Amino acid sequence: MTSSVQAPTAAAGAGDTTFEHPKRGFPWGTFGSYASIVIILVWCLTPFYYMTIMAFRQPDYALDNSLVPSHLTLSNFKYAFNTTNNHFGRSLINGVIIGIAVTVIGMAVGVFAAYAMARLQFRFKYLILGAVLAASMFPGVAILTPLFQLFTDWGWLGTYQGLIVPQISGALPLAVFVLTSFFTDMPWELEQAARVDGATPGQAFRLVILPLAAPALFTCAILIFLSVWNEYLLSVNLYNGNDNVAPPTVALAKFTAGPHVQPYTQTMAAGLIITIPLVIVVLICQRRIVSGLTAGGVKG
Amino acid sequence: MSHMQSVPGFDQETALGQEAELAGAPQKPGKRKKIATGEGRLAFFLVTPTVILLAVIVGYPIVKAIIASFQKDRGLNPATGFFDQGGGFAGFDNYKTWLLQQCPKPGGGTIKCPPGTLASEFWASVGFTLGVTIVAVALETVIGMIMALMMHKAFKGRGLVRAAILIPWAIPTAVSAKLWQVIYAPSGVADRVVGWFGFNNVQWSEKWPARIAIVFTDTWKTTPFMALLILAGLQGIPDELYESAKVDGASAWQRFWRITLPLVKPALAVALIFRSLDTLRMYDLPAILTGGANGTTTLSILVVKQIQSGPNSASALSTITFIFIFACAFVLVKLLGANIFPKPPAKVKAR
Numbered sequence: 001m002t003s004s005v006q007a008p009t010a011a012a013g014a015g016d017t018t019f020e021h022p023k024r025g026f027p028w029g030t031f032g033s034y035a036s037i038v039i040i041l042v043w044c045l046t047p048f049y050y051m052t053i054m055a056f057r058q059p060d061y062a063l064d065n066s067l068v069p070s071h072l073t074l075s076n077f078k079y080a081f082n083t084t085n086n087h088f089g090r091s092l093i094n095g096v097i098i099g100i101a102v103t104v105i106g107m108a109v110g111v112f113a114a115y116a117m118a119r120l121q122f123r124f125k126y127l128i129l130g131a132v133l134a135a136s137m138f139p140g141v142a143i144l145t146p147l148f149q150l151f152t153d154w155g156w157l158g159t160y161q162g163l164i165v166p167q168i169s170g171a172l173p174l175a176v177f178v179l180t181s182f183f184t185d186m187p188w189e190l191e192q193a194a195r196v197d198g199a200t201p202g203q204a205f206r207l208v209i210l211p212l213a214a215p216a217l218f219t220c221a222i223l224i225f226l227s228v229w230n231e232y233l234l235s236v237n238l239y240n241g242n243d244n245v246a247p248p249t250v251a252l253a254k255f256t257a258g259p260h261v262q263p264y265t266q267t268m269a270a271g272l273i274i275t276i277p278l279v280i281v282v283l284i285c286q287r288r289i290v291s292g293l294t295a296g297g298v299k300g
Numbered sequence: 301m302s303h304m305q306s307v308p309g310f311d312q313e314t315a316l317g318q319e320a321e322l323a324g325a326p327q328k329p330g331k332r333k334k335i336a337t338g339e340g341r342l343a344f345f346l347v348t349p350t351v352i353l354l355a356v357i358v359g360y361p362i363v364k365a366i367i368a369s370f371q372k373d374r375g376l377n378p379a380t381g382f383f384d385q386g387g388g389f390a391g392f393d394n395y396k397t398w399l400l401q402q403c404p405k406p407g408g409g410t411i412k413c414p415p416g417t418l419a420s421e422f423w424a425s426v427g428f429t430l431g432v433t434i435v436a437v438a439l440e441t442v443i444g445m446i447m448a449l450m451m452h453k454a455f456k457g458r459g460l461v462r463a464a465i466l467i468p469w470a471i472p473t474a475v476s477a478k479l480w481q482v483i484y485a486p487s488g489v490a491d492r493v494v495g496w497f498g499f500n501n502v503q504w505s506e507k508w509p510a511r512i513a514i515v516f517t518d519t520w521k522t523t524p525f526m527a528l529l530i531l532a533g534l535q536g537i538p539d540e541l542y543e544s545a546k547v548d549g550a551s552a553w554q555r556f557w558r559i560t561l562p563l564v565k566p567a568l569a570v571a572l573i574f575r576s577l578d579t580l581r582m583y584d585l586p587a588i589l590t591g592g593a594n595g596t597t598t599l600s601i602l603v604v605k606q607i608q609s610g611p612n613s614a615s616a617l618s619t620i621t622f623i624f625i626f627a628c629a630f631v632l633v634k635l636l637g638a639n640i641f642p643k644p645p646a647k648v649k650a651r
Contacts, residue, residue, distance in 0.1 A: 037450070037457045037461055047479055047483065065487075112349065115346060120342060120343040122343035137626070139618075143365075144603070144604070145603065169357045169358045226470065233583040237607070248474075252475060268478070268479065275471050290462065
């Protein structure tokens with residue numbers, strides 16, 4: 001390790017001398033390396049850890065402020081699914097329905113545009129790509145006001161379609177950008193070989209491109225689903241108080257245990273239920289997600 | 301028929317010669333290929349659904365909002381004292397209400413918007429939105445840079461760190477707002493932590509503590525994301541550069557300023573611009589954490605508050621908001637010289 005080149009250490013705090021005299025004194029390089037890992041882990045995980053132990057703590061001990069798990073109980077989770085005050089269980093189903101619908105529509109439309117962007121040469125290509133990017137840059141409130149009025153007229157407030165359609169505005173540009181980037185990086189020689197061997201364009205796309213692109217499509221679907229699962233602004237203003245269609249973020253924001261009660265531990269249990277599936281997916285697919293994020297974000 | 305084999309995507313210049321041969325088209329090296337008509341038609345069919353869908357879901361509402369912003373809201377007409385159905389042409393009155401603080405006065409004319417009206421909060425919320433963005437994005441950039449350097453340097457445990465770093469990013473903002481609400485609760489964890497530094501009896505619901513809480517929470521959640529984007533940029537820098545700089549006697553600090561920063565700048569600039577755009581339209585976090593109370597109203601929160609009482613006036617405000625955000629984006633793009641819009645291959649190559 002000492003013979004390999006280290007990244008600039010100015011920010012990390014380890015000195016140059018380590019590199020030139022690796023065998024003398026305290027191993028600052030290794031120590032700094034571990035210390036920085038610990039710092040990052042503490043930064044990222046402490047609040048999440050706190051949420052987890054709060055979710056398992058008895059409500060009466062909510063403001064214990066102890067970082068050690070204590071007064072453990074499962075009652076908070078039971079309360080989260082209790083339908084007296086909240087409709088949290090239902091909101092999870094709604095979240096899945098809305099998330100899958102937006103993901104499927106966004107991907108089904110976006111995959112063709114992305115293929116064309118990456119593979120074909122046509123007029124106004126960069127103008128269209130720019131317009132797609134610009135569409136994703138509008139703040140949610142810019143489309144919220146007119147949609148609120150339109151949906152009032154159409155009776156779409158508090159319906160599934162009223163929550164699904166507006167979110168395509170974010171999902172579709174995301175799909176186009178992530179998939180364009182993935183498609184551009186794919187080896188096209190394989191498709192050409194298939195074409196030379198006599199495959200029609202349709203066969204080449206179906207038998208060669210789609211299997212190759214499957215991981216990219218999967219990553220893109222996860223990114224879209226995550227963004228829809230996280231959405232709050234449009235949902236909270238368009239669900240119109242209808243708990244039968246409210247997504248989990250909305251149900252959590254108005255999570256209550258009755259008047260004048262702060263349901264800290266119960267809310268943390270509900271929050272944990274919303275988050276855990278995401279954390280599991282993210283941990284399993286971290287490599288793909290990171291490549292998808294950097295593809296969509298950096299290459300833009 | 302030839303369209304499937306012909307012109308490559310963004311970075312496919314290398315394969316160009318071969319492909320031209322396949323397609324049987326005359327091709328001068330280095331010159332852009334003529335667009336085959338079949339290819340254009342296929343592209344048209346592939347791209348049209350996306351364009352139409354976005355035009356309907358984004359374009360139409362925005363045009364509708366701009367038109368509505370020039371119309372009167374229904375309500376009591378202060379000039380006549382009668383109830384107005386609204387819809388008449390209002391000129392720039394809705395914009396003047398927000399930007400120039402000209403509220404309608406009973407008996408006609410305008411007065412300065414009195415405190416307590418939503419309009420009177422406008423400039424404060426512009427200031428707050430801009431302030432949060434500048435402070436939070438600056439913190440995220442600096443801390444994200446440090447984290448990225450740490451991750452880049454750490455050979456062992458990089459996978460573990462990368463997994464951990466995705467967790468704040470994966471937690472929905474609504475959940476993170478609720479979580480930090482518990483942390484900032486009276487006599488909660490935040491109170492105890494600031495107590496160690498001698499700050500006792502901090503009222504987190506007051507103006508400045510609440511603002512700091514929002515900035516800190518946003519920084520916690522999005523710094524890791526920033527670090528990931530910067531890390532991707534760092535990993536593209538060849539080690540040989542550092543090695544030769546070291547041989548030439550450059551200090552760690554010099555290597556950072558002269559090699560790392562210039563080379564990571566394109567990735568950094570794009571990350572910074574997208575984060576700024578995101579923070580300028582922030583809604584979830586302050587809406588759940590403080591409800592926009594005590595000087596924590598962002599522009600997005602103000603629009604939402606206005607929708608119920610006057611949608612046309614809210615349309616004017618949302619139009620102001622997106623023009624403001626695009627103006628900020630334009631300034632940032634100019635300042636940082638970033639390439640956020642996709643460019644034709646020739647320019648990408650020159651970059």
